[in-house]
Amino acid sequence: MTVIAPPQGLTIAEASERTGLTTHTLRYYERDGLMLRGVGRTSSGHRVYTERDLTWVRMLTRLRATGMPIREVKAYAALCRQGDGNETERLALLQNHRARVLAQLAEVTEHLGAIDNKIGIYQSTLERTES
Amino acid sequence: MTVIAPPQGLTIAEASERTGLTTHTLRYYERDGLMLRGVGRTSSGHRVYTERDLTWVRMLTRLRATGMPIREVKAYAALCRQGDGNETERLALLQNHRARVLAQLAEVTEHLGAIDNKIGIYQSTLERTES
DNA sequence: CTGACGCTTCGAGCGCACTCGAAGTCAAGC
DNA sequence: GCTTGACTTCGAGTGCGCTCGAAGCGTCAG
The missing domain is CATH 1.20.5 (Single alpha-helices involved in coiled-coils or other helix-helix interfaces)
Known part of the structure; x- marks a missing residue:
């Protein structure tokens, strides 16, 4: 179907290619609350990754690659999500x-x-x- | 019961203490074929660890601690078990x-x-x- | 003689981090 | 309008490395 990447947005396949994670893993991270905020969707429900999302995923990858357990990455994400002050x-x-x-x-x-x-x-x- | 350590041998509890592995893990390693040869037994079936056994366990520990998968440690053990020539x-x-x-x-x-x-x-x- | 303890074997269970498969939907090309 | 195929969700399955529990036995202190 060659999903036309919405203005400034990437499909999950493109995000997968750029991060080196599988689409399964990207969905799993989102499901599990590791993303800063839920990834955006098109009108038809497909995920749209922004550059900010990818930057965050790269940070995740660094934390994971240095052995941080998922639950702790989740805690860090929660702090960032809360906004300034912590x-x-x-x-x-x-x-x-x-x-x-x-x-x-x-x-x-x-x-x-x-x-x-x-x-x-x-x-x-x-x-x-x-x- | 204070098993009297047989001459030159250590009980599994002592081996556990000296290697930092649990008795469960020591038995698991033996079961799984990671030991050079089966650990010796007393007449009543209790394991007797020798210094050679401990030396090997320490090598195992180094391989594991550096991320070698168990199946590869097993392969290495098999080579050593075979004796000279490989x-x-x-x-x-x-x-x-x-x-x-x-x-x-x-x-x-x-x-x-x-x-x-x-x-x-x-x-x-x-x-x-x-x- | 009795009870406690520390070992024995065996097999099941767990935590982690994915990984996969099934069934369904939607947009585009023919 | 039908097929194609990349996407969707959901839940189950996998691989690794332990980790644990149950049931049983042998030895020693009292």
Whole structure:
């Protein structure tokens, strides 16, 4: 049907393409209350994504990609939805997350070091055996 | 009952304490074929963990903590179980994992940078508003 | 001898984050 | 006016990694 993208709006398929999320996931995020506000609709009920929506989805993606659980993303979305006045809470939430991510990065890096040692051992074993 | 730890062996409770895994998880790992070989038993059927078992569990933990899926840990265990001669495969598996972990670290770090920017924005918003 | 405890096995259940399928609607092209 | 196909909603299903509970047994303290 080649839905004509309404002025300044994108279809869910286009939004999917630009965000790298599936249409299923985009609908799921909206259903689950992760969007700032419900995505707009055409007269026939099709979703219309604006650039603001995509910007928000990209933020979501960053939070998710750094391991923030959906319920917490939802909490952050709720704060943003409320409007001005709760910046302190938003900041605290993000700083909390940041601290957890840093701890996680440190832990993974440490474990990776040990795995690297193991890799080194196999490499020297193979060198001694080779030819 | 205070099971007397058999000479050079640890009960599952002790193994749990030293590895930080629950007894449930330790049994699950054994059931699922992640251990190098089945853990030994006392005459009454209780598990006896050796230091070698614990060393292996610690390696498991590192692989898991860096995001290796259980099925791949299982593959690695199977290679080790086979004995000498497949060091090349083991090395390849670990190097593959290492590459994925590095990519993951880079991605998370990049996303974290963007989140840090957001944090910075909230901080300056609050500074301007404060007092 | 009795009770409590800590282990045993087995299988079911859970939380998370999607992922998918079915059935229906609507606009456009032929 | 009929077909096509991208969309809609709803609810169920999937994969992962545990996590838990029930039922039973062996050993030790009292």
